[in-house]
Amino acid sequence: MDVKHILVPGLGRRDVSAARTLLEDALLGAAAAVAAVVIVLTTSGNGRHPDALGWALLLAAHIPSAFRRRAPLRAFLGLVVCVAPYHALNYNHTAPMVVSMTALYTIAATGRTLRTLFLGAGVLGIMLGVKFAEGMTEGTEALRISGWIVAFLLVGVIVRVHRQYVASVVERAERAERTREEEARRRVAEERLRVARDLHDLLAHSITLVGVQTSVAAHVLQADPDRLDRAAVAKALDDIAETCRTARGELRATLEVLRAGPDDSRGPLPGLDGLPDLAEAARTAGATVDLSVENMEAPPAVGAAAYRIVQEALTNAVRHGGPGLTVRVGIRSRGDALHLRIADDGAPPPPPSPDPGPAPDRPPGFGLLGMRERARSVGGTLDAGPRAQGGFEVAAVLPTGGHP
Numbered sequence: 001m002d003v004k005h006i007l008v009p010g011l012g013r014r015d016v017s018a019a020r021t022l023l024e025d026a027l028l029g030a031a032a033a034v035a036a037v038v039i040v041l042t043t044s045g046n047g048r049h050p051d052a053l054g055w056a057l058l059l060a061a062h063i064p065s066a067f068r069r070r071a072p073l074r075a076f077l078g079l080v081v082c083v084a085p086y087h088a089l090n091y092n093h094t095a096p097m098v099v100s101m102t103a104l105y106t107i108a109a110t111g112r113t114l115r116t117l118f119l120g121a122g123v124l125g126i127m128l129g130v131k132f133a134e135g136m137t138e139g140t141e142a143l144r145i146s147g148w149i150v151a152f153l154l155v156g157v158i159v160r161v162h163r164q165y166v167a168s169v170v171e172r173a174e175r176a177e178r179t180r181e182e183e184a185r186r187r188v189a190e191e192r193l194r195v196a197r198d199l200h201d202l203l204a205h206s207i208t209l210v211g212v213q214t215s216v217a218a219h220v221l222q223a224d225p226d227r228l229d230r231a232a233v234a235k236a237l238d239d240i241a242e243t244c245r246t247a248r249g250e251l252r253a254t255l256e257v258l259r260a261g262p263d264d265s266r267g268p269l270p271g272l273d274g275l276p277d278l279a280e281a282a283r284t285a286g287a288t289v290d291l292s293v294e295n296m297e298a299p300p301a302v303g304a305a306a307y308r309i310v311q312e313a314l315t316n317a318v319r320h321g322g323p324g325l326t327v328r329v330g331i332r333s334r335g336d337a338l339h340l341r342i343a344d345d346g347a348p349p350p351p352p353s354p355d356p357g358p359a360p361d362r363p364p365g366f367g368l369l370g371m372r373e374r375a376r377s378v379g380g381t382l383d384a385g386p387r388a389q390g391g392f393e394v395a396a397v398l399p400t401g402g403h404p
Helices: 003-007 018-042 052-060 063-067 072-088 097-110 113-134 136-223 230-257 272-284 300-320 366-377
Strands: 288-293 326-334 337-344 381-386 392-399
Touching: 018 052, 018 063, 018 097, 052 072, 063 072, 063 097, 072 097, 097 113, 097 136, 113 136, 136 230, 136 366, 272 288, 272 300, 272 326, 300 326, 300 337, 300 366, 300 392, 366 381, 366 392
Parallel strands: 288 326
Antiparallel strands: 326 337, 337 392, 381 392
16 A cells, blocks of 8 residues: 555555545545444543434544545535534534644645635634634634644645645656657758758769760760770760769668658869868867877768768867867878867766766767767768766767769
């Protein structure tokens, strides 16, 4: 039995059936009945000892408690039907106190504030009117008891307000989590669509180039068959083969993230030659950028991926690094791969927390997802994280397929 959900009606435990709720409230009513019997047997002077009718009314008053959460108002009215004649016949007035206060608390914890005010005012008005009509002594005693009634009603209202606040916080947290996941999926989908569009531009360029080179070869063959320029034909065919190999490699590398999307008008793919402009933009934002590019040549898709990675890394550094930021961007060609390293000396990461969640200092987010998608689109890898000496570092390896 979960005492918390019994004492706080309507707390919203979704997996509890109606039968379970009925059983729990029935057990609570039985406990209140046992308490009433004990009070009758151990106290005197506050009304006469119940006879058979008094015992019947007292025990019957506890039966509606079994329905207090399913039908709070009707359960309270059923209690009043039994308790009113019980008090009118001057039986032990303390005995039904437990079940009566439980019913008042339930009314306040499950209903609206206006209903609680009307019901509490009605109960207090009837009780005080009857008692003061009997004499000042009885009226004074009724005033003392009315304090308990008001206290239980206030507790019920406070519990209801707190329950509503907790439910709103949980609902906002769930909505924020859903929104965050949807935003992450949307950002990743946008990045993949952008990769697909870049690939479209690359393939369109390659196919056009193949068409031009083929036309050149055909023109050389047809212009003067008797004086065939074999060197020109061989060069044209070699260019066609190289273009096809490059396009095939780029297509295979980006196939896993390719997403169909509507074509739009875009300029040429950004590449390594656009890095000085990125560095200048970061300098304009107040950062000191040390740009070192050893090799300015790379396949178009690799150059575009490197450009986007450097762009996102510089943006994150300027956004999170703080004042006096220095960023070092290094691009080196090693073997058949392009090595990128973007490191800043921004604010150091916070000390480790016992919470296993991500650290608040530039945690992995949408920007890192986009950079990893860019690296993966050309068959490369990317690592990012805080540096031991402070700041943040992004390192990527992008295969070039032997391109010089």
